[in-house]
Amino acid sequence: MCSKLKSGCCKGCFEEDDKSIFVGLTDKELDFLTDGKQQIRYNPGETIVKQNTTSTFVVCVREGLAKLYVEGIKGKNSIVRLISKHDFVTGGGLFNGNIQKFTISAVTPVVCCLIDSSKLVKLFGENNQFAVEMLRFHIKQNNYLLNKLVNQTQKYMPGRVADTLLYLKNEVFGDSTFSIPLTRQELAEMSNMTKESFVRILQEFKSSEFIKTNGNEFQILNESALLSVSKNG
Amino acid sequence: MCSKLKSGCCKGCFEEDDKSIFVGLTDKELDFLTDGKQQIRYNPGETIVKQNTTSTFVVCVREGLAKLYVEGIKGKNSIVRLISKHDFVTGGGLFNGNIQKFTISAVTPVVCCLIDSSKLVKLFGENNQFAVEMLRFHIKQNNYLLNKLVNQTQKYMPGRVADTLLYLKNEVFGDSTFSIPLTRQELAEMSNMTKESFVRILQEFKSSEFIKTNGNEFQILNESALLSVSKNG
DNA sequence: GAAATGCAGATTGATAAATATCAACTATCC
């Protein structure tokens, strides 16, 4: 199933910019961490982590795509990021009274490992390198959120749609052609607008030949134009 | 000037919810940290940290009020948070190639200590408790940003103005009556809107008797009404 | 197996609401 080898799970699970958070752990520490961890399969639509509940585990995705979103006011959701292979998620589950600040649900079938936070905390006390790696991870997370905050609050809708498309290309699929298992509604929730607005701007981008779409197939034709829109030209 | 006593600076400097980040440091470690640190005075308007520059220090405010903001597109600024006595700020200065993701500038005269990041990093390697405290700090920061992201993107202007007023009361001044050394423009930048819009909503709140203002003197008369507006009623 | 049916998501149009912009005016502080 899920080997404990450094090269596999969990070392490989927690890859972040080609540098695993778990790189500094000894075999023994890795064993401690992975003993009793749960590897679970979720079907599309299923909730992995539920906002406002307490849960004490962190999530590491092995397969599939999940969305991390905040359930806001009047039924509005904001998708903050997509989680895919090798992504690692800690939230309220680490300190802060364990209250989750967001929901994670499976978009495609997801296989992920749930590791109890208390194990991480114990390892922090034993292995400095590990605590520092986790700190580094959270600082990166901080910068991502800060950047997202400014982009979402300062840009008009076309800039936000361009951001979403570029995010999908660069951070999720790594290819200018991709097939998205998300509805227009969900893409709109990534861009904090209504689905109608999102669709209209997609049409503009299509008629300007910045992109090509066919259902869920997307192709970015003119990335520099999107970048320019993103910078709000 | 700035004693190295646990009860004073720097222990006291880094207070966060009555629990100092520096609580786990030994006297020797504290000495190491504070030796050669710079205590600087800034005049109102002066820049303490400049976005997109590299700088390797973290900031700890002893006196005064500063604003932490992102310089966005087309000259728009977003004030992310206010920094006052005992607040601690790390940013791009810690890992991430030391590139600052935001600007910090003094609103009132500010006295603060600048500590080189490399000293923190060295202590992380020696004192686990310290690394964990720093991690805890950043996770809290994360939750703050996540919350701010959703509030700013999902709420209409009245909700955002209510949030700003409640933030000032609860997080900055700790009193329902306060005098703000910020312009309307800056208050608007905290709420991500134009100053004209901010002023109009202030007037609505005044005529509804939620608040009373006289220049920079603010008084919150009906906090539960503001809370209700914040929740977008 | 082919046509009819149903349904959910996608798209489009018309309109209303929210927000920004621009201009004018007022107050205030050195």
Add this chain to the structure above:
DNA sequence: GGATAGTTGATATTTATCAATCTGCATTTC
């Protein structure tokens, strides 16, 4: 008395809402 911040009004732009239609796909029905 001039500069700066604050306020107000009129208007334009951006964005959401509501309603209608369309599309693709699966299922039923014959």
